[in-house]
Structure formats: C-alpha cells, structure tokens
Amino acid sequence: MNLTWTPELRRFREEVAAFAAASLPPDIRDKVLRHQRLERDDYVCWHLVLADRGWGAPTWPVEHGGTGWNALQRLIFEVECFKAGAPRLLPFGLSMIGPVLMKYGSAAQQAELLPRIIRVQDWWCQGYSEPGSGSDLASLSTRAERDGGEYVVNGQKTWTTLAQYADRMFCLVRTDPGARAQRGISMLLLDMRAPGVSVRPIRTLDGGCDVNEVWLENVRVPASNLVGEENQGWTYAKYLLGHERTGIAGLGHCHRELGILKRMAGQAVSRGRPLLQDSRMRDRISRIEADIMALEMLLLRVAAGDGGAPGAEASVLKIRGSEIQQDLAMLQMEVAGPDCWPYDPDWMLAGADWHGPGPEMAAAAGAGYADMRKTSIYGGTTEVQKGIIARHALGL
Structure with a gap:
C-alpha cells in the first residue's frame, strides 16, 4: 500500500479534524478528555452526528451504508476523532457482528440489522x-x-x-x-x-x-x-475475534493519551522545573511515541490486506496495543505522583468545572491505570495471543 501523504489525504485529514472540532458536543468532549464516565446517550449522540454526515460506518463498504474509505483514510479518521476528544465508536455492532453479518448472515438479517447498527437503533x-x-x-x-x-x-x-x-x-x-x-x-x-x-x-x-x-x-x-x-459458529466466532483484536490495538486512543501525557508532564513540577524537561522522562515518553508509530505501521499493513479476516497479525496488534495502552496509563500515574492516590470513583460522575489537564487529570490517573490492566485479558489474553502467533505465524 502506498503510504505517501498526498494532497488529497492531507485535505481529508483537515476535513476530519475540522468536522470533529466543530461537531463534537463540548460536554462529551470534556468528559472524554478528563477520563470521566460516559453514559449511553453520550455514545449514541456522537454516532448520530457521524451518521448524519454519512460517516456512521467508517470501516464498511458503500453497499452496506459505509464510507468505502481505504485503510489510510480509516486510520486518519480514527486518530483525528480521538485527538479531538470523541468517544470510541461502539465496536460491538460496527466492528464485530456487522462484518460477520456481511459475510455469513442471511439477506434478511443484513437488510434488517445492518442499517440499525449505523444509527445505534x-x-x-x-x-x-x-x-x-x-x-x-x-x-x-x-x-x-x-x-x-x-x-x-x-x-x-x-x-x-x-x-x-x-x-x-x-x-x-x-x-x-x-x-x-x-x-x-x-x-x-x-x-x-x-x-x-x-x-x-x-x-x-x-x-x-x-x-x-x-x-x-x-x-x-x-x-x-x-x-x-x-454448529458452524466457531468459524464465525474466529472471524469476529480477528476484527475485535485489530480494534483493541486502540491506535487513536494511544495518540490521544500520549498528548494528555505530554501535557501532564509539562504541567507537573519536579525540582522547580517542568517534569517534561527531565531527560529521563523525555526518554520514556519518546520510547512510547516510537512504539505508537510502529503500531501504526503494522496496523496499516494489516488493514491494507485482501479484506479477509485478520490472521496472526491481529494477535500481534492486540498484544502491542494492550502493552502500549498500559504503558501510557502507568506513566500518566507516575507523572501524577501522590496526587492520584486519593482517587474517588464518584469524581468520574462529577460536574465540576474543568480547566484542562491538571489536578483533575491527576485524580483520574489512578483509575485509568487500574482500568487499563484489563486490556491484556479481554479479547483473548496475551498468553493466548502468543500461542496463536506461535502456531499460525511461526509454525511451532
């Protein structure tokens, strides 16, 4: 796949970024960026905004109501929306059962269920x-x-x-x-x-x-x-899991959390100067940033395949994406330091004013770290993914 940043792709990225900045409701954006809990209506609202724009199914083919975007367009869309503070698109319909129904579902199931997924009916x-x-x-x-x-x-x-x-x-x-x-x-x-x-x-x-x-x-x-x-459900389950594990890589999430980490490190003070000026902290942030770039390249290679179910590559993405998300959460907690200790879960539902990454982000860092421990478990544990890689990629 040609990864050259053409003028068309640059204009597409600018279009997505401008749309997300103008169309994402501020209250939802603030909840996402301050790591507060989202309700059903928050997710549905963003899905409907995208559906009205014709972007409700960014990974689907046009014949099923999707955008028909290529792999790089889909990647740009995900990253720019996440960076703007948008909620993740619900994967259960769009990225899991949707592709299964397109490949294995009956015509009646496709006609009834696929349009309803796009608008979260x-x-x-x-x-x-x-x-x-x-x-x-x-x-x-x-x-x-x-x-x-x-x-x-x-x-x-x-x-x-x-x-x-x-x-x-x-x-x-x-x-x-x-x-x-x-x-x-x-x-x-x-x-x-x-x-x-x-x-x-x-x-x-x-x-x-x-x-x-x-x-x-x-x-x-x-x-x-x-x-x-x-009695053929195992075939469909494996097909679905390949799509799920690719999504768990969480590239857009990684880009957004990296930005939050840098802002936190720029505001935290250590020995009278911003923590971001500490050479060891800069090295650790740079290492995570390089890991995200490598994850992005692998994701593009997988997404640019022949359109079939992702194979062992999905397991590699799942492992690396999980590890990077956990590394980001751990470093955010370390930057927050003692400020993250008195975390109160009720704060996740609070409506207090927010003025950017600061004490509030520090308070959420401990909860974020705890929550990210699950990424190496759900969708198939890291140990299971390594077994898949050993058998299907290495022939062991």
Missing part, C-alpha cells in the same frame, strides 16, 4: 465468555435446544461489556453437546429484553460497572436468528 453486546470459559472459549456450556421454530437458551455469560445498555446480543451457544468442542457451537442473535434475560453488574477496580454477568434462563430465540449454519 440496536446496541449490541458480545455473549462469548463464561465462568470457566474465557481464554478456553471452546469449552463454553451455554446450551440452545431446538423447539420447533425456536431455540431455547440456558446458561450464563460474563464480562459482557456495556450489557446494561444493550438491546441485542450475538451469543455463542452449544447446539450439539455430543460433538467435538468447536464443532458443536452456533451463533444466535438474541433480544436482551426477552423473558429470561437478566443482567447483573460487576464492579471493576476503577469503581465502574461496565462489565456484567448475563443470565439466560429458558430464553426463546427465533430460529431465523441463527447466523449461518447450525
């Missing part, structure tokens, strides 16, 4: 992990038994991100308990408001409840909500 969540079946996903035990024109689902999912807001779940279920683990799994699309679905929050280290347990008790799902073929 359906908020999706992911029903993969279970107690005892996270990294070893193929051991899942949630069952779906066919009953006429429906499936009856029983089981439990856990670590379900933002399930408290979700309208629908793409759910892995065991439809043939007698088959070899991977061969007996199917993917169903279920209504989160159906009888028998209950959501229970799990409080995390940063004081939030963005992950949940979901209990499924005799939940009836129309057979038309089966994705693809019965």
